Structure formats: structure tokens, C-alpha cells
Amino acid sequence: MVTLAIDLGTTNSLVSCWKDGEVHLIPTVFESYLTPSVVGVDDKGAIITGAPAKERLRTHPDHTVAAFKRAMGSDKLFKIGSHILRAEELSSFVLKSLKADAEAWLGTTVTQAIISVPAYFNDLQRKATVAAGRLAGLQVLRLVNEPTAAALAHGLHESESTFVVLDIGGGTFDISIMELFEGIMQIRSSAGDNYLGGEDFVDLIIKSIADKHAIQLEKLTGQQLAGFREVAENLMKTVSTQQSASYQLVVNETIDGVLTRQEFATLSEPLLQRVRQPLERAIRDAGLKKQDLNAVVLAGGASRMPLIRSLAAQLIGLIPTSSQNPDEIICRGVAIQVGLYERDASLEDKVMTDVAPYSLGINVHNEHADKKEYQPLFSPIIERNSPVPVSRSDVYYSMHDNQKSISFNIYQGEQRLAKDNIELGTMSIAIPPKPAGEVKVEIRFTYDINGLLEVDAKVWNTDIHEQLIVQGNSVMSNDEIQARLASLSSLKIHPREQLENTYIMMRGARLYEEALGDIREEIGEKLSFFEAILNRQHHEEIKEAAAAIKAFLDEVEAALKV
């Protein structure tokens, strides 16, 4: 039984496995390791995922969605074509496509996976990820924090050292500090920002160009906007390697311009400021001194930006090491986690320990509180960056004479006022009538290695006792998942055997839209020709033609970029 290791990213997802004592990344049908986290419906109403869907982002923006990971754990709905779907369901299509790739590569069916999530994902977002796995027919054995995975990948073959991992992907920013000693891989602390990533930098570029040329973004069509986004993303990547980049944009009229690296740096200043605070917190929580720290490791696609590298150097005073391909490092780490989970012989002498990045606690009333004016406060029971699994308790007192019961809510977060944290559930316990302050209730939180929280309340000197396993509020319930499974299975999925050719057609369609003049006509002709061959269904012939048109499209793409 193989367990898949999945990095379910905002922009790209990857799948790998642990076999024969090492990591194997699994390629997609398109011979790449990256599956764009994009889902759409094709012209026949079938669901299409990955690279072909990404091509359609530009040509069919109303029928395609991306970056839905940002809505995990919320009730946001996405409309693609005639379907209305939640982020969990969209993610499940990506997972299904990864699963299909893995099954084809392994030659067996797979039903289990370990999936990575941003360290700073809260309980609701984690449960949504597990639900997405179930919708895709995968039992999620464990969730692993993304920077922890990156740290595993970096640390597996290192000896004694302490390093910081900065993981900045498409939509999230995460930090972990790992210490290695005697085969122990110990995460000392984690912190992050769930809403900071490459996409935010792209948004900035879009806004700045729109301001510069007085383009009203609200008035653009979906297609124009998608084209604009693509241009902006390419600009961001280009200024990572060059001092400046020029762009051409067709919005009603043709617009030309140049973005310099310096301009981009000025634009990014407010976003870069947001890197400092979580980093400061992670270092403080780890109790790290400068001389203890040996390296800074960058992970995630957006860490290729020189801005991020120099910021990291400035903040920590160490030049970041560029290790493996930053897109792959997390997925490699997840595979190592699979190996650890399965107690693979090759990892026998390794143990990894992680922490809970958030504090967990309940709401309390201050004894001096004036009822109308005072807000309940947050009283943490398990403090953030405690090693997991962990179990802790605290004692609380009744507030009124002859109080009949004590009720409280369970929260996750760091804010002083209870209401500013994320509510995970509520609980209530009956207490014997006594004068105020004379009833003591011990509340115990037990947080297991899978992030499941169990709350126990016990009244002292009695046998009154209550227990709650926190399920979370707005995530999908078991019944809902079963119901959605049924209705999702009735959806048509684009057949995998045809994906490669579909991708060629879709890519061709996008390039047709981008190109002008003669090239455009040539693309059109070649596509019609290819379509005709596809219809004849002659296997050898199709293979040959596909190779030819692929080479041609590559050429066109290269020509367009210049």
C-alpha cells in the first residue's frame, strides 16, 4: 500500500512518494512535476484540471478558477460554467488528478495520502483540507506543515545545525525554525501569514500599471483581466532576473511600458514589511540567539525574487542558501514525512517533532468586569509553539452566587479579546450551587499529533465531568461530505488519456489569442489540421502530429516572449 505525499499549493501542486529509501517525484502526463492548481469546465461540460485548465484561464475566465486555496475553511462559493463549488471541492479535483497521475506511474490504486498545509493554517482550514482529500477518495493519514516539510527536505542529510525556513509560495508565507541533533529533527517554532504570497505581488504590479495608464480595472472584461494578470506575473518573474522588463498590453488600445527592478522594490515595500513580524515572533518563541543560527533556507516559488533574498539577509544577517528547486522542496519533505510515518528502515534513527503554531484556549470574564462594557478575554491553555502532542490544564472559578453551569467557547489564536480569535466550538458543564468563586473547574486541552483537539472539563471535589472532541463549525460535516461525494461523482471528468491532446488544443487557442498577423494564421491552420487528425483516431498518426505541433507551439511561445 503506497501512501502519496502531496503538496497542495495555491498555484502549483505536486505529488511524490517514498520508495526504496528515497523521494520519487511523480510526473504528470505533461512530463512536468507541477500541476497548476487550476480547475475549469471544458466546452463539453467536463471538469478539467491542471495545465490545460491553466491555459483556459486566459481564454475562458468564466469557466476556470485558480488560487482557491485561499478560500479553504470558508463558505465562499466559486462558479465555473454551470457548477457552483466550494474550495474543498475544487481542491478535490486537483487531488484526484494528482492521484490519477500517481496511479498511472505506480501501476496500483492508491487510497492514502499525507498532505502539506501552511503552518499557519487554522483548525478550520486544516479540516477543510482533510475533507478535500476524502472527496478525492483519499484518506488523509496526517497533515504536515509546509515549512516543516521544507525543513525535513533540507535537514535530512545535514548533521548538527539550526536553520530558519522561509516558505513564500503563491498565497501564503510561513516560517519554521528547525534544530538538528543526534538524528532528531526538532521544530522549535513556526509562524506565518496566511495572506501573503506571490499573488499579492502580482496584484501590486497590476494596480500600479493600471494607475499609470489610467486603466479602470472594474471596466475590464474577464478575459482582459486574465491577460493582464498573465503579463503582470511574467513581469514579476522577469525583474527577478533582469534589471527591468518591458510589457505590452492590449486593453482597448495597445499600451507599452517598462517596469524596473527599483520600481518593483518600492511597490513591494508594504508587503515586505509584513515579513518581519512573524519572523520576529518565530525567533523569539524559539529563544534563538544570533550565534545559534547556521542557515536560512528559502522555499516556495516566490522566494526566487531577489527582494526576498536580500530582505532575509538584512533581517537575519545571514545570506540565504539556495538549496534544491524551491518549487519541489516541500513535496520532497512530505515524502520524507511519509517515510517517517511508515517507519521506513532507511529512516530508522530519525525522529521529527513538531509544534502547534497557534495558542488554544477559552474565553473568560474578568472578575472586575462591568457587564455592559467589558469584553470576554482570551485565556490560553496550550500556548503557541508548544511541542505536539500536548495536554495541559488550567483552573477556572464560578462568577456568581448559585451559578448553575459554566459555559465557554474554545478559541485558537493570539488576540487579547476572545472574539478576535477563531472560535472552534462551545462547551458547557453543570456545577453545584455555591457562592461565587467557590466552584473550581479544571479544563484540560489535549492536542494530538494530527491536530485533533479534545477538551475535558472537570468540577473539583465532585465527579461531574464533560468531554468534547472539537469538530469545528463551518467546515463540511460528515453527512455533507457524503452528499457531496454522491453529486460530485455524477460530474463528468475530462478523460485522462485525452488530456495531452486537449492541452495542445488549449494552449494553441491561447497562443492564437496572444499572437497577431501571420503567426496567428499559421497557428489557426495547424490547429485545424491537428483537430482533423484527432478525429481520425489513428494512434500512431496522432502521436507524430502531436510532437510536431508541440515543437511549433514552443517556438511560437518563445518568439512571443521576446
Added chain:
Amino acid sequence: MNCWAVLGIDATQDQALIKKAYAAKLKITRPDEDPFAYQELREAFEQAKHWHPHEQHDQSPISAQKMTASLLNEVFQQDTFSAQATAFKARMLQEQDIFIRLEIEDAMRYIGMAWPAETPFPALVFMAAAQEFDWYNHDPEKSRDQLFEDLLERIWIEYELKMAQSDSIHFRFYHLFSKSKRTAALMHRRIPNWVLRTAGFFDLARGVKATLTHFDTVYAGQACAATETRNCHWWRAYFNETWHLHIWHHLGALVVSLIVAFFSMAFIARGLDAGVGFGYGGSFYCLYLISAVVIQILHRQFNKNKSC
């Protein structure tokens, strides 16, 4: 069980030895197999790592200490509180290195907590620090530290008093006692409602006096030393000055007016209209009052500039 028994070694400060013992035990006490044993082992490990038979040595690098010392010198040698705050903010803007920032944060916390009650508390500087290091959302671990809570309280009350100073007299007290939920909560415990109401709307002088008495006797002693700062002195002084104005200055003015009125009588004796004489007397009295008030205001303004 003590941590050394859990780790299976004798008490030591040798970090390598502690880590080795922990690693060996961890490999047979895995977190996913026996969570409770793991928690016990891990707690023992943390305890052992920080064990010091003698007093703790400061391990922070000399460079960070130097930077911190130079910053503090630069900030606290400024004459006024607002200049100190400005200097602090300006320095922090330049300070990018996180390790140095953490050093400074620790220093500021320590200085704030240990600030002597007799000396005016440089609230503006600590307000800037609280903002810079996000103390209002400080980590929960530290919230259990009573000293740090006190520091926050102190910064915070100072802030309220500052707000109070900047508004008109009528609203000052209103502001002081009800603007913020936190002060309100503190106040409600100690000051009867009628005092608040009186202070807020009707008899201002009596209300102020009553409130100040409460402030002095109850609040100052209980909440923190903030009430011992110049702000409260200033309130008390202002109240006393007003009082002086009312008794001695009124009396003085009355005497002068009587003299004027006497001369007015002389005018009357000369056959002029009596009303005009009294009119002159009254006008003088008013003029005197107005100039006294102006002097008071100037005086207050001067004092304020001096103390802030």
C-alpha cells in the same frame, strides 16, 4: 520526578550531553506512540537545557548589547518626552536586524517595568515601543507576568490622561472616565456613579474636587504609580489655582472696584450721573477678571510646555 531522572543522566550544564540523552530516550518514546511519555520527556529536556546551578549569564552577543546601549543613550538623553519618542521611532526605523530588535525590545521592557515611581514616566517613548513591538498583542506567555501587565497598564493610563489633557475642560473628565473601556472598568470599581455624573455635567468644580480626592486616595494607591506623575500634579495645581482666583483675586478685584466706586461718588458729588460711576466700577471689575483669567491661561500654557 525530576528532569534528570527522566533523562537518565546526572545534573549537568553540558548541552551536548543533555541532547544526547534526550535523543536516545526520544527514539524509544516516540510522540506518535506515547504522547504522555513524550510530553514528560520533552518537558524534562527543556528544563534540563535551561538549568543553571549558579546565576544565569547573559549570552547575547556584545554587538547587540552595544547597539542597544547606544540606542537607549540616544533616546533618553533627549530633553522632552516627545523628542525621546521621536528619537526612538527614528532609530527603530533603521534597525532591521531582528536579533538586535529583540535585544532592544527586552531592554525596553525591563526599563519600563523597573521605572521608579517618583520620576515622571516617559509614557510617549513606551507607547512607541508598545506599538513597535506589538505589545498590546503580546504573547500569552508574558501576559501571566504581572510586571509586564503593570507596564502595559501604565502606558495605557498615561495615554488616556494625555487624551484627557488635549480636550476642553468639560470633556476632559468625561473622557478620562468613560472613553476607554479599560479605565471605565477600573473606575467603576472605585468611584460612585454620582461622582462621575457630577464631574461630567453639572457642578464641575465640586465634581472635580470629589473625583480628585478619590483619585488620590483610592485609585492612585491601587492601580499603579501613573497617578503620581505630572499629569495629576497638574490637575491638582490647576484646581488650586482656580480656587485662588476665586477667593483672593475676587477679593482684590472687589477692593479695587470699591475704590473706583468711591471715586465715582466724587463724580456724583460733582453733579454727574451716579449710574455712570457704578458702570465704571463694574467695568473695572470685569476687566480685572478677564485679565486674571488670561494670566492664568498663559501661566498654565507655560507650565504645560515646560513639563511635557
